[in-house]
Amino acid sequence: MNLNIDSIKNQTYDAIIVGSGVSGGFAAKELTEKGLRVLVLDRGRQMEHVTGYTPSYKDPWDFKYNGLLTNEQKATHPKLARDYPYNEMTETYWFNDSDSMYKEEKRFDWFRPNIVGGKSIMWGRQTYRLSDIDFEANLKDGIAVDWPIRYKDIAPWYSYVEKHVGISGEALGLPQLPDSEFLKPMDMYCVEKEVRKRIEKNFPGRNMTIGRVANLSEAKQAQLGIGRSACQYRNKCRLGCPYGAYFSSQSCTLPPAAKTGLMTLRPDSLVSEILYDEQKQKAKGVRVIDTVTKDVREYYAKIIFVCGSTVSTTALLLNSKSRRYPNGFGNDSGELGHNLMDHHFKIGASGVWEGDEDKYYIGRRANGIYIPRYRNIGNDKRDYLRGFGYQGSGSRQGWNRGVGDLNFGIDYKESMTKPGPWMMGLSGFGETLPYHENKMYLDPTTKDKWGLPVVVFDAEFKENEKKMRKDIMEDAREMLESAGLKNVRAFDNGSYPGMAIHEMGTARMGRDPKTSVLNANNQVHGVKNVFVTDGASMTSASCVNPSLTYMALTARAADFAVKEMKKHNI
Template sequence: MNLNIKAQQANTYDAIVVGSGISGGWAAKELTQKGLKVLLLDRGEDIEHVSGYKTAMTNPWEFPHRGRPTTQVAEEQAVQARTGYTISESSSYLFVNDKDNPYLEDKRFDWMRGYHKGGRSLMWGRQVYRWSDLDFEANAKEGIAIDWPIRYKDIQPWYDYVERFIGVSGNKENLPHLPDSLYQPAMDMYCLEKHIKGAVEKKWPERRWTIGRVAHLTKPTAEQTALGRASCQYRNLCIRGCPYGAYFSSQAATLPVAQKTGRLTFRPYSFVTSLIYDEKKQKATGVRVIDEQTSQELTFNARIIFLCASSMASTYIMLNSTSNRFPNGLGNDSGELGHNVMDHHFRVGASGEYEGFDDQYYYGRRANGVYVPRYRNLPGQQKRDYLRGFGYQGSASRMNWGRGYGLEGFGADFKEQLTKPGPWTMGLTGFGECLPYHENKVVLDHSKKDKWGQPVLRFDADFKDNEMRMRKDMGNDAAEMLEAAGLKNVRINDAGSWPGLGIHEMGTARMGNDPKTSVLNKFNQVHSVKNVFNTDGACMTSANCVNPSLTYMALTARAANYAVQEMKKQNL
């Protein structure tokens, strides 16, 4: 008996954080800095900053297959390949083996995952935008789903707090529906982008063109350089991991701070399968873990638990945490756990060519593009035949030698022609909001098991009429803007979009004021299990049309602050 008590004490912490990605890294940082002893659990290997980025400094000719995946890799990562870029030879090791980590699809769902220290903070697109009350109030005003339990005033100080730490470059635009951030100097637009901006804003003043707001350092603060972070080097090899720490990742920013406190324990290869619920205490007492290297089953105990494993992984853990009190998943009194799956629909827009600026090029490889904020269905505007709106991301470039595939010619003159930059081109891709539909869901399916003998997720979600109507505007508007700026051969592109492919999956454990219709309260706390918090994409009550990661960070910092306050009051 005494040995068991000592073993339990050895595996006991003040807090357990599940997942070390964008949200988990922030939870670890905030909780350790506030004095808590934290266990951080993640699946896969311990990728160290700089030394763990296996291909960050590899030259193109040094890859055995010149960047192309082997047949074996293509087979093992067939789902991950659906994005079109995730299984290159330079980055495939950061994405999961689909055969070892299967899931089921009633309708197509593209689940992109990275199981390792830092999670998808190593592979994300780094675009960061604040939400406004237009977004937090939309559900209530339109009678869609349920109301958000927070407003912009609740999260604005936490946006400030997060942005000062991570570093965001961008321009102020003074748009009420897209609040400005605290910026480091913006990256510059290319000449064609500036030309299109002038033409479009002259014809449609409401269609603002700006440079993307990105979590890349352009003028590091003393706090950031003290962590070993430096300015963006314009390599645009971010998918390989940044050895300069120029873009925000858990490895470069939050985890070093947490580690310096001496209160962080990180454990890799730790597959958290479920939470342990004590029915007498009405609390979660810990987590069950499978060690992915030894297959040993372990338990770890803590006073509070932060689920930050990514939206679907956190929902999986809650659905798999059953008990007499919660037969359908921990905290699932509302029946909403697993429902309201959302993602952004995209891969629709336009592209064209421009005759001019032949004497101009661009410096470096800017890891960013232009951004066109939402301009449809804003207050005071005539409503379209759909709800909500969309924004655009895109960039200009000059054609390279690859254009030779479509040209007639041969010989020395032809080769010489292809050594020079080709015409300027511009492409725009729309990112549209998806409404929260109750019928878009994910459930546990016990008929199929993964490598560890655990049930898998089954997805049943799709985009519906509102999103399809929106896509018409997303394509047509992009084309008319490029044509208005004088571009030729303008083509509308719609490659189709499926939930998951935007890698902004959200909504399956949504926040709300009423425990009967939501899983979490306004502080990301499970209504019926007060010592469990969820701050990744699962918590979102609606989707907006902007990249959501900045909001995850702000919600995490806010929830961690609240959790520690509640612990001090002996409420947790």
């Protein structure tokens, strides 16, 4: 038998990372800085920092339809076009519907980026820590399974990540929302400051603060050292930031990894399968399809970090079958693909603020306000489990307030050149429980253009979420009215799983291999050299934006993995 030893050697690394988003990028930084030779595989096209953000250099009038979609785009992208992330300005950042096929037993909005860095380019950047209230919730409520970690286990890693990322915000000392390592907070608008005073006076226990956001309000040496600068207040974040003023893989984690000389990054590389070594009972590598040429190649490594984003990660695990794991990689528990979660949102209230029309704001603040969870905490008991937080902001109405107006003339035109009244809105983000029956699975017959089985979604928001939504809407209306706003209107614009782009679960952490996929160190229970550190690992959802937790889990798991390698335990 003639073995091509040199070829195998050239395709062998210390570590393979699947995905380059918030989790994969952090894994690349941590593992290379610890001395490992790392291969990063991403199915998206190359996206160069600074030069790759073409839409960010355009003015609004440079877009033919001011960011809106044409009927043709809606027809060719019936799923992507259902919601706001996909539009004229960002369309090149997302997979076409035809290249991102999936099926729905129940509606699920799945947004898949087609770029290196993934959703770290387009994310909302709100960054909050989970607390022990979250880590203990499943155990106390007697649902799903218990998290195998507590806040004390991850708190040092939150701090570690935050110092590198750069989080602007205000310390509050709340048990349900632990404080971060903060840069100076962004300033609140005059209306927001006054509404805050009134809400906190009228509703003890409810707090309003400026959003905790991964935009640099100031650039410290940790950020300047890798070429980042402070936020320019352009609020074009979803188009890519050439200043590196917000966290993205391109600006924050891939550059330090590249600087080590130990990272190899391969775009256009779809990982179709994790290869399992039956004799060693470990993963030995991955099989990769070149998305352009469709050539197939294998790569090998001592450890594998799967960070492809929740749904893609789980699809990969489900598709990685062997005699040992006929139902999916590491799926002894049968839980792989189950317990799919997302936050429910698009509900709240808004109103008009009278006065302060002699005041405006400077720049376009890429942030809003935040009201942390206050329901089902302490003595507050509701007829549903868990809770919600609010995001929102104050703003001056612009010229579009005249759209549909029948007025005309010089005076009317002149009035449209001046800002309208102040508005204030609150929009809730609620926790979804980890239901076993909310799931994703692979279609046994339908294949995508690369020959892989397509994902099928079967998930919905249930009675607990519906009860919570009534509170979200009513509380928002009540708070704004009590703060003195006029013409307050509550709204519920409907929410489906996937819309918030906070998909989580499906390969959850747990204490028992019989009921979970991963252990306390994000290792697959039965395969100790495979780690899953993205949203798939989440055991419950909390009600806060989850990306910071993914990064902290990743840094923690990378540290553990390297220590175990040195001990020859992996």
